[in-house]
Amino acid sequence: MLKKSKKIRVIPLGGLNEIGKNLTVFEYGNDVVILDCGMAFPDDDMLGVDIVIPDITYLHKVANKIRGIVLTHGHEDHIGAIPYVLKEFNVPVYGTRLTLGILKNKLKEHGLLRSAKLNTLEAGESVRLGEFQAEFIHTNHSIADAVAIALHTPAGVLLHTGDFKIDPTPIDGDMIDLARIGELGKKGILALFSDSTNADRPGYTMSESSIGKTFDSLFERGADKRIIVATFASNIHRVQQIINAAVKYGRKVAVSGRSMVNVLNAAIELGYMNIPKNTLIDIDEIGRYPKDKLVVVTTGSQGEEMSALTRIAFSIHKKINIEPTDLVIISANPIPGNEKAVSNVVNELLKHGAEVIHERQDNVHVSGHACQQEMKIIISLARPKYFIPVHGEYRHLCKHRELALQTGMDPKNIFIMDIGKVLELSQDSAKIVGTVPSGKVLVDGLGVGDVGNIVLRDRKHLAEDGIIIVVLTIDRASCSCAAGPDIISRGFVYVRESEDLMDAVKDVACGVVEQCTRGNTIDWSTLKTRIKNEVGGFLFSKTKRRPMILPIIMEV
């Protein structure tokens, strides 16, 4: 009885009201389990930032209770923050084979491969983590070996879908394990946490295998051309289908792009790929084969700077020159924010005369996430007491809530959560009982969290209008200006063409210095402020720009 009275606490530290950095903390008594541990890409206003990871301040509070990290799949937004978390808490990590295979590449880069405690679980298996029993349940997604995770506790079962779709004809032959979800649902699921990404899309997501037919007809149509296909590196089922088409039409396959090579090697090594001998060739060997006997699989489906496809398009790829006899297939939709970059790549490829198949043309891409009908199937199958839509912006969570209501759920049992909120669950009740620190930690180079609002504000200021430095040396003895003021600018105007303006700035600065050093005393308190204000005001009146003004005064 005592045990049953314990409550489960659920604390998302990422993945809600945002796309990315998924991390959810589950607590029961003295045990803490972390589900996923992802990164996010920086927003446009996070200048110079490489990646964003969740604020894990709260984990320090429960450090000695953490029994492990369980992973749903190997996408960056679910595993990308693991190196940063393991550096602070080297807890065991549990994932499927491919998930850990991809994670290993990442840990190697961070020098953590030896120390990390990685444990492989197959879908269908479970692991005990304190009072939690974590059960891996097979799902379908745009990466192989994805799982939902059921956390069994004495206070009830929690089901987290991870990212999923329902694919009745998947490439690996195994549909998401609806039977197990249904079984758990019949026994009673306390709370369901389900993927909201496509909550505003009606109907069903097409099967990954529908792409195979598309490739087949495109390969037939482009029989006399070299074919270049760009897609997400981690979508090995997509790559498998490209290889299938290549084999059918007697083409060799070469791979370009670091992440594509890495993931494919891991997938081959772990036995996830079915590639006939002598199909794969090295990118250096493509010259040895006729063009119409080649397929090149590349990264760059999002128009990423320096990705393989972008380098091909802008003629800076060392191995591949784009030609009018090339057929380029971009087998991906642009993620919001990448539309322009993809468009630029398409335009460049077309300018070289290549044929380009992209976006919604010809069904060259399907989503990895469930649409509305599938979401409702999961809710109806799981029949949870409580429902928490996860993995989406606020608008997606709201839509997912609407879908749950359509299945007959009680509105007061649905919780639209936010990161840092603490949801306390028991058989009889669910409520938000508090908040913990949460947010974005910015990673810039080796710095984790040392770029904050002040630094970003300065970068934005510098980016908009550049900097004007007013530097002078004051003679302490005579209280007069010993050198300068000199004016140095960066990112403001092209100085050679604006010498008059710079001379005028110097005059303004000289005027201020003169006034502040009258009578052999120096009005230190106002010297810097006045240089800043008067130079700034002068420049705004002349240019309607507001560069950062930085007065530097040395004493000798």
Place this chain on the structure above:
Amino acid sequence: MLKKSKKIRVIPLGGLNEIGKNLTVFEYGNDVVILDCGMAFPDDDMLGVDIVIPDITYLHKVANKIRGIVLTHGHEDHIGAIPYVLKEFNVPVYGTRLTLGILKNKLKEHGLLRSAKLNTLEAGESVRLGEFQAEFIHTNHSIADAVAIALHTPAGVLLHTGDFKIDPTPIDGDMIDLARIGELGKKGILALFSDSTNADRPGYTMSESSIGKTFDSLFERGADKRIIVATFASNIHRVQQIINAAVKYGRKVAVSGRSMVNVLNAAIELGYMNIPKNTLIDIDEIGRYPKDKLVVVTTGSQGEEMSALTRIAFSIHKKINIEPTDLVIISANPIPGNEKAVSNVVNELLKHGAEVIHERQDNVHVSGHACQQEMKIIISLARPKYFIPVHGEYRHLCKHRELALQTGMDPKNIFIMDIGKVLELSQDSAKIVGTVPSGKVLVDGLGVGDVGNIVLRDRKHLAEDGIIIVVLTIDRASCSCAAGPDIISRGFVYVRESEDLMDAVKDVACGVVEQCTRGNTIDWSTLKTRIKNEVGGFLFSKTKRRPMILPIIMEV
């Protein structure tokens, strides 16, 4: 006979291989006509740049031949560069009433209203410009009073569609003048220049009036709510339909957003709107009416920073507090690049409990541009000898070319042009005969063209990793360091939390200074370079970042 032997030269200075800054130069003998004169919005990498205008270096070469600027419609990408051009060449401008009405607001801001020579033409009218006769032909677009322009010359007729769609049931009652285009086609059009924006969209664009039905049903559904509709300020037909729905349901209409107020005032003044008395109220008066008797029409349909809807969403609008009883309709699709901004606004509105209708939901928006079927109709009707797809990125121009081929055009009579290319046309021939200077001129504040590649490169560098300034004073007499080196950083790290790092940088700089000032001589040539390299190298090793290193050395 002599006259006929003269050739027409066509030189686009903007609008090809890009969206925006449309400007095309037409030359015949001693006469030059400029068609449209627009601006573009800066790309993401043009940090701090306000707008982009075409490089008009070439116009200086033909300055004394320019007979005027003819305008197709009042959108920014067709009129936005006029103030900058008129400052250099105060040539007459010809446009329809609404186009000039909107232009006047712009000229006023630039202090050019008095000096500008504006001439109003109605669709159906013509004006003689040297040997050119410019004929205005009514079209449909997402702004009222749009025209195609036929340029009649002794060497043949050129037809430029401007931006258009074929709307058989437009709000102003007048379909695009297909009859006149057909008539010109029968007589013989030498070259057609046609809008390529939607060249990759099959079928037809829906009629603007289809939106009326959507508003009608949304207003009925939201009968107990305040309704806020965001749309493009210049789409006065859309605004008219919002007003129609408001009138039908007995609501007052208030307007928020500077450009919306400006355009609407111009449209009302010129008689383009049909608004019953006592329908429009001042935004300050909204408190006097019940919420369910109000409609607010706002700017911000693209999620623009500081636009009315964005201010409403983020609770910084002075007059409007968003509430759960609000229905917000975003009657526009996000322009590529604006998806995230719009999504953020939608999320914020939803968090306040408002209902939000947006994007492709419920048909709240239709395009102002023709789709493939309409494009083919124009080509088949105009039956031009030569065809030049305009107004689009390369991929759009290519698609438009394909459509022209489908209508039976000879591939060698279709020209995919680029800005700066000179196309020479006669009854018997068409060919690219050369290039002229062309490109992007960046406007930042009052500066036109003073922000170039070096400045942008510096801004990008500053934006990514900030700046480290190493400043010291050298005593000329003793050849020693009299003050400093001091280290100042901006946009690099938050200094208070990185004092150790900054101290270490100082040590590195001191070391360099010591080595370069040995034996009472100063190795000037290497001092700056070594500070730059050694401080830069040290920081990269410690942080994997590359801030701009700026050594400043003063002499006393």
